[in-house]
Amino acid sequence: MRAAILSVLFAVGLQAAPLSDTIPFPTDFLYAAQQRANKIQYSISYTSVWGGKWNLAGTAIYGNSQIKENFSGTISNTNINGTFTEANGTLSWASDTYTILDRYEEPKMALTFKLVISNGTMTGTATYLPE
Numbered sequence: 001m002r003a004a005i006l007s008v009l010f011a012v013g014l015q016a017a018p019l020s021d022t023i024p025f026p027t028d029f030l031y032a033a034q035q036r037a038n039k040i041q042y043s044i045s046y047t048s049v050w051g052g053k054w055n056l057a058g059t060a061i062y063g064n065s066q067i068k069e070n071f072s073g074t075i076s077n078t079n080i081n082g083t084f085t086e087a088n089g090t091l092s093w094a095s096d097t098y099t100i101l102d103r104y105e106e107p108k109m110a111l112t113f114k115l116v117i118s119n120g121t122m123t124g125t126a127t128y129l130p131e
Contacts, residue, residue, distance in 0.1 A: 016044060016056065016071065016095035016126075018084075019109070023050045025094060038062040051117075052076035058124075060095075067128040069095060069110075078120040085114045093126050 033042040058071030093113035110126035
């Protein structure tokens, strides 16, 4: 089953979304991306069981032996408010925007991340270590 899921993820392109035992990775991604050297700029849209409709714009940069991603946008569920990090322990941030920069072949969880959500707007950062 895992191999089938990964095949579907790569078929749809760039992705960055919340993930947990109760929050599945979305499957309806729409995206646009542009790469220049060690940097990717992207916009992405999807529906998640946590937050509803997400619309994000972001940048992923490869440098200093890590990949740093910054993003912001909106979510349709305005009842979710707060700061969410890897320290919370139940929520993760998964992305494959770094795959183009690092040539890594599977989506992976951010080493560190921070999401700040307030009244339907959000900002976030995530850090990945190259393989």
